[in-house]
Amino acid sequence: MEGLAIMTSGGDAAGMNPAVKYSVEYARSLGYKPYLIYDGLRGMIDGNIKEAKPDAVSGIIHRGGTILRSSRSKRFFEYDYRKQAYDNLKKLGITKLIVIGGDGSFRALNDFYHDFKVPFAGIPATIDNDINGTDYCLGVDTALNMIRGNVDSIRDTANSFSRAFVVEVMGRDCGYLAMTTAVTSGAEICLVPELEYDLDRIGNRLRPELENGRNFLIAIVAEGCNMGDYLTRWINDTLNIEARLTILGHIQRGGSPTVRDRLMASKFAVAAVDSLHRGETCNIMVYRSGDFGTLPINRVADSPTPVDPDLIRLCKPLSR
Numbered sequence: 001m002e003g004l005a006i007m008t009s010g011g012d013a014a015g016m017n018p019a020v021k022y023s024v025e026y027a028r029s030l031g032y033k034p035y036l037i038y039d040g041l042r043g044m045i046d047g048n049i050k051e052a053k054p055d056a057v058s059g060i061i062h063r064g065g066t067i068l069r070s071s072r073s074k075r076f077f078e079y080d081y082r083k084q085a086y087d088n089l090k091k092l093g094i095t096k097l098i099v100i101g102g103d104g105s106f107r108a109l110n111d112f113y114h115d116f117k118v119p120f121a122g123i124p125a126t127i128d129n130d131i132n133g134t135d136y137c138l139g140v141d142t143a144l145n146m147i148r149g150n151v152d153s154i155r156d157t158a159n160s161f162s163r164a165f166v167v168e169v170m171g172r173d174c175g176y177l178a179m180t181t182a183v184t185s186g187a188e189i190c191l192v193p194e195l196e197y198d199l200d201r202i203g204n205r206l207r208p209e210l211e212n213g214r215n216f217l218i219a220i221v222a223e224g225c226n227m228g229d230y231l232t233r234w235i236n237d238t239l240n241i242e243a244r245l246t247i248l249g250h251i252q253r254g255g256s257p258t259v260r261d262r263l264m265a266s267k268f269a270v271a272a273v274d275s276l277h278r279g280e281t282c283n284i285m286v287y288r289s290g291d292f293g294t295l296p297i298n299r300v301a302d303s304p305t306p307v308d309p310d311l312i313r314l315c316k317p318l319s320r
């Protein structure tokens with residue numbers, strides 16, 4: 001029986017567990033012997049790999065994070081450690097890999113393919129939603145709902161105490177979470193790396209509103225802008241309203257996967273197993289304009305992620 005191993009890698013994201021479960025079950029139904037690699041690339045190097053017995057993936061669909069755990073590994077950049085990882089797979093008869101993670105993890109498995117010719121299929125999973133070629137990455141919907149709940153709570157206290165709140169959300173280089181949050185929580189200000197901002201214009205826009213009785217403000221900033229502190233001080237000092245900063249941090253990565261993340265996970269998992277079963281070697285599963293498909297890793301990893309023009313249009317007025 002051919003061994004097919006599943007791993008999670010890079011930043012954890014809700015939806016990874018359902019993707020693991022469906023990958024295991026569908027691979028088994030096609031006649032593969034499924035394996036689980038624990039601790040991501042680190043576990044592949046250290047041989048932390050176990051056969052996926054049927055009960056290994058039961059009772060996990062509702063759990064956040066990843067039961068396989070994840071890691072970022074400096075060692076995987078070195079050939080000798082990748083060779084060690086390959087020997088671990090070979091010993092167990094594993095000839096195909098599914099990696100659930102981000103672009104960094106896909107690049108890692110692409111290097112691995114070029115070294116040892118072990119085909120892989122990538123399932124996009126990162127709350128940043130910044131993988132080129134796919135409109136959706138697992139974890140995004142759960143993170144957005146987690147942020148929404150928190151921003152709604154902040155609005156309660158902002159309104160009660162007549163304050164401005166700057167809320168910093170995740171997004172290493174990308175403002176997708178911030179822009180979507182700003183639109184869906186009715187924020188007055190949104191600062192993201194994709195948009196030039198103009199504080200003078202923001203001041204001119206909001207001062208009359210504050211003079212006419214507006215008693216609170218919500219500003220959403222992406223962590224990639226590094227503007228949280230500065231904007232909070234600026235609002236406090238120039239808009240004459242007491243301001244506080246809330247950095248949501250890693251709370252955004254946790255939580256039980258939403259229905260959307262569970263459903264998308266099941267479809268990505270089936271697509272990944274099918275891709276490997278067809279004999280494809282280095283493909284990433286993508287969801288574009290309502291359809292599932294595959295793209296070769298080079299098309300995904302070598303181009304910048306385009307930004308949703310509708311979101312830009314909606315958020316531009318909030319950045320000036």
Ligand SMILES: Nc1ncnc2c1ncn2[C@@H]1O[C@H](COP(=O)(O)OP(=O)(O)O)[C@@H](O)[C@H]1O
Pocket residue numbers: 009010011041071072073074075076077101102103104105106107108109111125126
């Ligand atoms: N070009 C590469 N060659 C080998 N390993 C890589 C390469 N790029 C990334 N990796 C490995 O992939 C891991 C995960 O990548 P990272 O960017 O942190 O997360 P994500 O997969 O979520 O984008 C890194 O810690 C590193 O071990």
Ligand SMILES: O=P(O)(O)OC[C@H]1O[C@](O)(COP(=O)(O)O)[C@@H](O)[C@@H]1O
Pocket residue numbers: 010011012102125126127128170171172223253
């Ligand atoms: O968990 P860490 O190592 O502090 O990394 C934080 C980063 O990981 C993320 O949560 C997710 O990014 P990746 O999915 O690319 O790993 C970013 O939003 C954030 O900048």
Ligand SMILES: [Mg+2]
Pocket residue numbers: 010102103104126
């Ligand atoms: Mg990444």
